[in-house]
């Protein structure tokens with residue numbers, strides 16, 4: 001049989017991570033010690049309280065049915081978390097919809113709001129799932145640049161009037177992947193005004209909202225005046241609570257939009273395993289205790305890597321949070337070749353900036369997913385690069 005993939009399949013990018021891993025393995029076979037800083041998969045274990053709870057809940061004979069949607073316990077915990085930690089009121093009945101991790105939510109959301117040919121504003125560079133969702137809906141991306149001059153937040157003034165008029169959805173991510181810029185209330189307020197003016201739905205991806213190094217942490221988009229009139233925030237338990245394999249996340253915000261998403265979701269799946277939802281509720285209710293260690297650990301890693309690279313003449317995007325360092329290397333070589341040379345000569349695995357968009361040329365994304373000693377060693381090894 002001749003298997004012919006759909007035309008749509010050609011729009012999805014082959015994952016760079018597999019290719020980098022294969023190349024790293026080849027170098028390892030030649031005796032190179034690998035320090036993998038490519039994938040943003042949390043390396044800290046979930047808090048013991050969460051592991052015990054998951055184990056206990058999984059023993060219950062009644063825990064294995066379809067859950068269909070978020071259980072009451074989960075939605076109420078999301079609401080309490082937003083009130084306590086983000087200072088935002090969220091109605092657990094009408095303003096929360098659960099997803100099977102935020103990737104699932106992000107990839108499906110454009111289907112709920114966009115028709116084929118509609119414009120979605122996203123950033124360049126951006127996390128790759130946004131593009132996948134835009135393609136699935138048959139919509140078209142318009143890339144708002146993230147550049148150094150604007151502090152790596154999407155430049156609203158760079159969006160032409162005719163594009164803004166046609167846009168249906170705007171996807172933002174602060175602190176982001178790959179660029180960990182921090183949002184301000186002034187900036188989010190500008191986004192709300194912009195969205196109201198052009199009737200655009202805003203989706204803010206807050207996957208790294210618990211990753212910050214000083215102060216009170218990145219604010220919620222929903223804190224900006226009028227934000228609930230125009231949009232939604234998606235947040236995940238994967239990074240903040242090291243629950244990446246226990247797939248659970250949620251979208252909060254505008255009740256009408258949440259209702260549309262609930263209808264879409266009811267056609268896609270039958271809900272998340274109940275022990276995962278219950279563990280997620282426990283995590284959210286104990287967020288302050290659980291995430292303290294995460295912040296301390298990632299702040300130390302961040303400063304070690306940033307300062308180390310800066311001493312080598314690398315330019316790192318200023319950041320007060322996130323899980324990554326977005327770094328411009330001081331060599332005249334394109335980022336894909338640079339990354340392969342770095343693996344070959346030093347064993348340090350980083351992701352080429354262009355994997356996230358053309359504006360990433362000259363940059364690499366480095367995930368802070370190894371301990372301090374290994375990050376220090378990575379810097380020492382990168383010092384030896386000869387290009």
Ligand SMILES: Cc1ncc(COP(=O)(O)O)c(C=O)c1O
Pocket residue numbers: 040100101102103104127173176177205207236237238239244248249
């Ligand atoms: C910005 C951002 N959003 C969403 C996700 C998806 O995370 P999950 O599906 O585990 O919630 C990631 C994962 O790397 C990410 O970096």
